[in-house]
Amino acid sequence: MFKVNENYLKLPGSYLFSTIGKKVNAYSAAHPDKKIIRLGIGDVTQPLAPAIIDALHSAVEEMGKAETFHGYAPDLGYEFLRNAIAENDYKARGCDIAADEIFISDGAKCDSGNIQEIFSLDNKIAVCDPVYPVYVDSNVMAGRTGTYDAQKETWSDVIYMPCIADHDFAPQLPEETPDLIYLCFPNNPTGAAITKAQLQEWVDYANRVGAVILYDAAYEAYISEADVPHSIYECDGARSCAIELRSFSKNAGFTGVRLGFTVVPKDLKCGDVMLHSLWARRHGTKYNGAPYIVQKAGEAVYSKEGREQLKEQVAYYMKNAHYIYSGLKEAGYTVSGGVNAPYIWLKTPDHMTSWEFFDYLLENVNVVGTPGSGFGPSGEGYFRLTAFGSYENTVEAVDRIKAAKL
Amino acid sequence: MFKVNENYLKLPGSYLFSTIGKKVNAYSAAHPDKKIIRLGIGDVTQPLAPAIIDALHSAVEEMGKAETFHGYAPDLGYEFLRNAIAENDYKARGCDIAADEIFISDGAKCDSGNIQEIFSLDNKIAVCDPVYPVYVDSNVMAGRTGTYDAQKETWSDVIYMPCIADHDFAPQLPEETPDLIYLCFPNNPTGAAITKAQLQEWVDYANRVGAVILYDAAYEAYISEADVPHSIYECDGARSCAIELRSFSKNAGFTGVRLGFTVVPKDLKCGDVMLHSLWARRHGTKYNGAPYIVQKAGEAVYSKEGREQLKEQVAYYMKNAHYIYSGLKEAGYTVSGGVNAPYIWLKTPDHMTSWEFFDYLLENVNVVGTPGSGFGPSGEGYFRLTAFGSYENTVEAVDRIKAAKL
Numbered sequence: 001m002f003k004v005n006e007n008y009l010k011l012p013g014s015y016l017f018s019t020i021g022k023k024v025n026a027y028s029a030a031h032p033d034k035k036i037i038r039l040g041i042g043d044v045t046q047p048l049a050p051a052i053i054d055a056l057h058s059a060v061e062e063m064g065k066a067e068t069f070h071g072y073a074p075d076l077g078y079e080f081l082r083n084a085i086a087e088n089d090y091k092a093r094g095c096d097i098a099a100d101e102i103f104i105s106d107g108a109k110c111d112s113g114n115i116q117e118i119f120s121l122d123n124k125i126a127v128c129d130p131v132y133p134v135y136v137d138s139n140v141m142a143g144r145t146g147t148y149d150a151q152k153e154t155w156s157d158v159i160y161m162p163c164i165a166d167h168d169f170a171p172q173l174p175e176e177t178p179d180l181i182y183l184c185f186p187n188n189p190t191g192a193a194i195t196k197a198q199l200q201e202w203v204d205y206a207n208r209v210g211a212v213i214l215y216d217a218a219y220e221a222y223i224s225e226a227d228v229p230h231s232i233y234e235c236d237g238a239r240s241c242a243i244e245l246r247s248f249s250k251n252a253g254f255t256g257v258r259l260g261f262t263v264v265p266k267d268l269k270c271g272d273v274m275l276h277s278l279w280a281r282r283h284g285t286k287y288n289g290a291p292y293i294v295q296k297a298g299e300a301v302y303s304k305e306g307r308e309q310l311k312e313q314v315a316y317y318m319k320n321a322h323y324i325y326s327g328l329k330e331a332g333y334t335v336s337g338g339v340n341a342p343y344i345w346l347k348t349p350d351h352m353t354s355w356e357f358f359d360y361l362l363e364n365v366n367v368v369g370t371p372g373s374g375f376g377p378s379g380e381g382y383f384r385l386t387a388f389g390s391y392e393n394t395v396e397a398v399d400r401i402k403a404a405k406l
Numbered sequence: 407m408f409k410v411n412e413n414y415l416k417l418p419g420s421y422l423f424s425t426i427g428k429k430v431n432a433y434s435a436a437h438p439d440k441k442i443i444r445l446g447i448g449d450v451t452q453p454l455a456p457a458i459i460d461a462l463h464s465a466v467e468e469m470g471k472a473e474t475f476h477g478y479a480p481d482l483g484y485e486f487l488r489n490a491i492a493e494n495d496y497k498a499r500g501c502d503i504a505a506d507e508i509f510i511s512d513g514a515k516c517d518s519g520n521i522q523e524i525f526s527l528d529n530k531i532a533v534c535d536p537v538y539p540v541y542v543d544s545n546v547m548a549g550r551t552g553t554y555d556a557q558k559e560t561w562s563d564v565i566y567m568p569c570i571a572d573h574d575f576a577p578q579l580p581e582e583t584p585d586l587i588y589l590c591f592p593n594n595p596t597g598a599a600i601t602k603a604q605l606q607e608w609v610d611y612a613n614r615v616g617a618v619i620l621y622d623a624a625y626e627a628y629i630s631e632a633d634v635p636h637s638i639y640e641c642d643g644a645r646s647c648a649i650e651l652r653s654f655s656k657n658a659g660f661t662g663v664r665l666g667f668t669v670v671p672k673d674l675k676c677g678d679v680m681l682h683s684l685w686a687r688r689h690g691t692k693y694n695g696a697p698y699i700v701q702k703a704g705e706a707v708y709s710k711e712g713r714e715q716l717k718e719q720v721a722y723y724m725k726n727a728h729y730i731y732s733g734l735k736e737a738g739y740t741v742s743g744g745v746n747a748p749y750i751w752l753k754t755p756d757h758m759t760s761w762e763f764f765d766y767l768l769e770n771v772n773v774v775g776t777p778g779s780g781f782g783p784s785g786e787g788y789f790r791l792t793a794f795g796s797y798e799n800t801v802e803a804v805d806r807i808k809a810a811k812l
Binding site: 001002003006008009011041045046047060061069070075106113117119121122123133137141179210211253258273275285291390 | 409414527586699
């Protein structure tokens with residue numbers, strides 16, 4: 001008789017954003033007249049930039065003719081895209097990353113869920129608290145975590161690194177030594193960033209203790225301050241300890257287009273074994289490449305027109321971020337983030353729990369955000385708003401919150 | 407110090423098609439004047455049908471306007487596509503499958519690699535021999551197989567079901583009871599099909615012993631005989647023992663577009679646990695949906711125009727299959743497959759091994775096929791040719807083989 005993967009049964013409740021979706025749908029069904037504004041999930045709202053639309057149409061044309069039709073893509077992605085990434089995201093920033101160290105995928109969520117597979121089940125992970133749920137849940141599913149403490153909302157075999165206001169929401173080096181360290185900067189959900197000097201400390205630490213840093217840089221396009229690194233490979237020694245995950249979802253609005261990539265430097269080894277070979281083997285066996293038309297759209301992100309248009313798109317969202325940040329501050333809220341990231345992290349008023357504040361906003365001003373506690377115990381008492389709405393909706397949502405004067 | 411997943415290190419050599427690619431590239435580099443014809447990997451060559459090109463262009467247009475832009479897709483896929491599948495692939499064939507039992511994905515290769523994750527590591531798998539390598543390799547990576555016997559080319563904890571000429575390349579019920587049974591019909595690589603009555607025996611067996619059948623029906627569009635089932639759900643009782651994997655790669659030429667789906671009926675349970683819930687959890691946590699434009703292209707596959715155009719496309723490839731089958735037969739080869747599948751399975755002449763015949767064809771007639779032994783020990787002495795080339799190339803390849811008269 002077959003049996004299921006028991007680790008799945010350990011997972012408490014459903015994925016955070018599914019729960020939010022259900023609550024919002026229930027409210028919406030009961031109050032069909034209310035205009036709900038969603039500043040919750042990190043989904044973009046601006047249409048694809050013209051340069052990307054042109055590239056998509058042109059690639060679709062190619063697929064309609066036998067001479068230019070494209071079947072299975074190369075396992076690791078088309079060279080035209082890998083070259084554009086190596087050139088623009090790495091060489092241009094002084095990072096020593098070659099095109100053949102870049103693996104194209106259908107997004108950073110998949111990669112950040114799958115990357116743990118190439119490591120031993122004995123390895124101990126360290127995560128920020130609060131944290132993007134996929135890092136932890138994918139390790140739970142694999143059986144790399146112990147038992148769940150429902151009261152503390154933590155797993156027994158996971159090292160949590162609290163990111164609290166006293167340290168500007170940056171994690172501190174953990175006391176217990178981890179094998180795998182998940183870092184995400186600019187951070188989801190807090191919107192916090194760290195300087196190159198701070199990140200260098202993590203790289204030095206990882207090299208010292210023999211840990212691998214899984215560095216999620218999905219929000220690098222939102223960095224506005226000069227001393228904040230765009231890639232972990234700006235730090236010395238990162239090639240021997242860091243894997244970097246990148247997304248086109250937030251810099252180019254590809255949430256519904258699906259494209260991302262992961263960098264595994266060939267210097268990253270366990271004894272003689274290159275992690276690059278293992279990830280290549282996983283790609284070759286369990287993945288079949290991103291669509292040709294989508295990879296062509298990715299190439300257009302790096303064209304002159306594409307870059308100009310996307311700079312404007314990022315600026316549009318950051319104008320939202322600024323409006324949320326300053327509006328809530330005026331209204332007396334304690335607010336952070338929003339400078340190098342499209343996320344605003346606010347303290348809930350009057351000692352409300354995160355979910356109490358979620359319900360309060362949904363019911364009283366019809367604004368949807370994300371409860372900080374959904375990202376981990378240190379997120380309790382906090383709340384995430386995103387800058388990915390339309391400017392009009394963002395202004396209306398903030399003005400409603402201000403008017404409610406909790 | 408971090409450690410790698412040791413199971414990856416057990417895998418012998420590289421993925422079959424990577425090895426073939428390297429051999430062909432080496433030959434091609436040494437003989438740049440030779441015209442190599444590839445009838446090896448199952449990649450299609452005909453352009454996307456006009457109805458699909460139209461749907462893609464129109465979806466791209468939508469993505470360029472704020473009012474019709476689509477961000478993150480629903481976890482399990484858009485309803486328009488799930489409804490079209492439920493209606494056309496199931497209800498129309500008398501199968502009781504609901505739209506919410508269908509999970510849209512980026513292809514059957516990913517799904518067939520990932521599906522094992524929701525099962526216990528203790529479960530024992532049974533596979534056909536020869537077999538599509540992904541079924542076995544993904545279980546090796548997870549640690550569900552024992553040790554590899556390099557001489558026998560088999561894993562110690564895997565039940566192999568030889569598919570030999572004496573039984574028309576159909577597997578027999580195994581002596582040892584498996585927990586998970588991988589079946590693929592019409593079969594890759596042998597091109598064999600089984601009747602509905604034969605498949606019913608497998609369904610009855612699985613229900614009796616408490617096993618799950620992972621049924622890969624990627625080639626169902628090529629079925630030409632009336633008693634060959636298109637879906638396992640045509641069999642009584644399949645809802646409580648079978649998961650079906652489907653692809654748009656071969657019926658609609660989507661190898662470079664990437665779209666597939668998996669059906670997990672809600673009746674399929676281990677105790678109280680629905681496998682449907684586990685697969686939904688995996689999708690929600692480690693996947694982020696197929697691109698909107700690709701799902702719209704999938705919808706067009708079921709339109710009136712799309713169906714007509716794709717029927718012609720399948721007929722085009724089956725004309726190739728017929729040419730290969732009859733041409734090789736005339737030349738004195740022992741041939742099977744090619745009637746309900748785009749694959750021709752031939753016995754190598756003169757007791758050559760599969761790789762010897764691969765080298766022979768590559769070097770003497772510049773035709774690339776796939777060595778049967780790459781699919782498992784019972785594939786030794788066999789060779790796979792695919793019908794996915796252009797008609798002109800297929801004719802030329804077959805005529806070259808005939809002329810060589812080995």
